[in-house]
Amino acid sequence: MKIVKIIKILKNFYTLRVFEERDPYRVLIRTILSQRTRDENTDEATSRLFHEYPTIKDIAEAPIERIEWLIRPAGFYRVKARRIKEVSRIILEEYDGRVPSKLEDLLQLPGVGRKTANCVLVYAYGKAAIPVDTHVHRISNRLGLVDTRTPEVTEKKLREIVPREYWIELNDLFVQFGQEICKPINPRHDECPIKKYCNYYRLLSF
DNA sequence: AAAACGGGGGC
């Protein structure tokens, strides 16, 4: 199976960044902050926020302007601040302060789409899911694993062709691979360890 | 289907 070979090769090059943070609420907030944002800026914003407001109740009651300032490094800080505060309020009022562990419940929360919801399921609850971000979407299409135009359809197809035991690590491996090698523009084919499996590379050598 | 939100980093 092509995808299994690809994953095994990538695992030789990248160590899985086991999410140290397993607290569902912190995973959720960090993941919202990470939307369209690089890791370093996400980390900075997350630690600033939780340093000043350690609990869900703190954030639910915090002044919106202060949240905006704290998470500024993550970008999109105005909309993210409002969503983070609103999400916190909803979880406190409707879920007794516990982050929901069902996909359909997570998707109801403001600022939580399929990618973020799946990240919570995987990293906080250890459930099998495939968070599809732009890296996973782009790389899956380049390799020829799927042929889709939306992340949603890519997720559906990946669920069919990727053995369940690899779902959790797929996102992490593809993101690292996507940042360093299979970049959106000017991918580094010369250093690519899986180009023999890649449709995009095959078309190039013409 | 396209626009809007955004600071940070690469070049």
Added chain:
DNA sequence: GCCCCAGTTTT
């Protein structure tokens, strides 16, 4: 200085 980036919601 210009361009791109670990999405989601609204128009």
